[in-house]
Amino acid sequence: MIAARRREREYFASTPEYKHMASRMGSEYLGKMLSKHLEQVIKSRIPGIQSLITKTIAELETELNRLGKPIANDAGGKLYTIMEICRMFDGIYKEHLDGVRPGGEKVYHVFDNQFPVAIKRLQFDKQLSMENVRKLITEADGYQPHLIAPEQGYRRLIESCLISIRGPAEAAVDAVHAILKDLVRKAINETHELKQFPTLRVEVGNAAFESLDRMRDESKKNTLKLVDMECSYLTVDFFRKLPQDVEKGGNPSHSIFDRYNDSYLRRIGQTVLSYVNMVCSTLRNSIPKSIVYCQVREAKRSLLDHFFTELGAREMKQLSKLLDEDPAVMERRTNLAKRLELYRSAQSEIDAVAWSK
Secondary structure (H helix, E strand, O other): OHHHHHHHHHHHHHOHHHHOOHHHOOHHHHHHHHHHHHHHHHHHHHHHHHHHHHHHHHHHHHHHHHHOOOOOOOHHHHHHHHHHHHHHHHHHHHHHHHOOOOOOHHHHHHHHHHHHHHHHOOOOOOOOOHHHHHHHHHHOOOOOOOOOOOHHHHHHHHHHHHHHHHHHHHHHHHHHHHHHHHHHHHHHHHOHHHHHOHHHHHHHHHHHHHHHHHHHHHHHHHHHHHHHHHHHOOOHHHHOOHHHHHHHOOOOOOOOOOOOOHHHHHHHHHHHHHHHHHHHHHHHHHHHHHHHHHHHHHHHHHOOHHHHHHHOOOOHHHHHHHOOOOHHHHHHHHHHHHHHHHHHHHHHHHHHHHHHO
């Protein structure tokens, strides 16, 4: 080849027809021109190749993110993975309650609409009917009739009315409980990492529901205590004026069963109703506070605390069961990671060539 190229150069240099352009003749010159043309073509294609590689890398990274991170082999790594996923779920749940995500406003709707409406719907007509007022007032003191005012009768009338507030109070607790459980379902669906592990997803949901059930039971106890406290101890100042009107009743010489006329009994019913309405107004404010303190606040603070405590006592096999990923998903993640590494290597080499020119 060397001898042939030398004879080629001598031929073009000695031949009159090609002598004047011998430097642009021959296979060597042709090779240089083709190489230059090829280099220009390659350079023109580099931006497109870079764009394709960048796009492919982004797609691979997105797919890997969707599949989730690979699972650690040791118990500590598995426990850390589970804890991190649970914290992500807990953070999303708190965002729903705090208004960053929708759903938490439904709790306020219970307090501002459902609970007050339920209290207003309470009918005290039966407890404060003329017949019932007469019956309780005349029978309250037993064989020893009252001397000044029918205090025991008042207490029985008031208690019979206030006890009915327990229904709306319990309903408010249950309504908030249902909302908190619904937010758990939403938070689970929005926690992408939980989709990777079906068993862990179920365990976290069950643990959250169990915690909410405990909080509901505690809230119901405390909320009903507020009602019971109003029943067990009356606000004395409200009744200070009552002894002044006692003698407007009837003739003390009459039988205890006809001592009070309808007008006086009606006035007793109206007084009791006014007192009950005052207590309802108080409970309308205090019961939501109790529910928030016992349910909403605790859900934000310690929704998965019991689950975390149980996790610490689980063995390697039990932790692995929680992270029961599909083998096909694991294999696909490995293949995608290899492809991603290959494309990143190609990107580095092409960038180096492009910048060097």
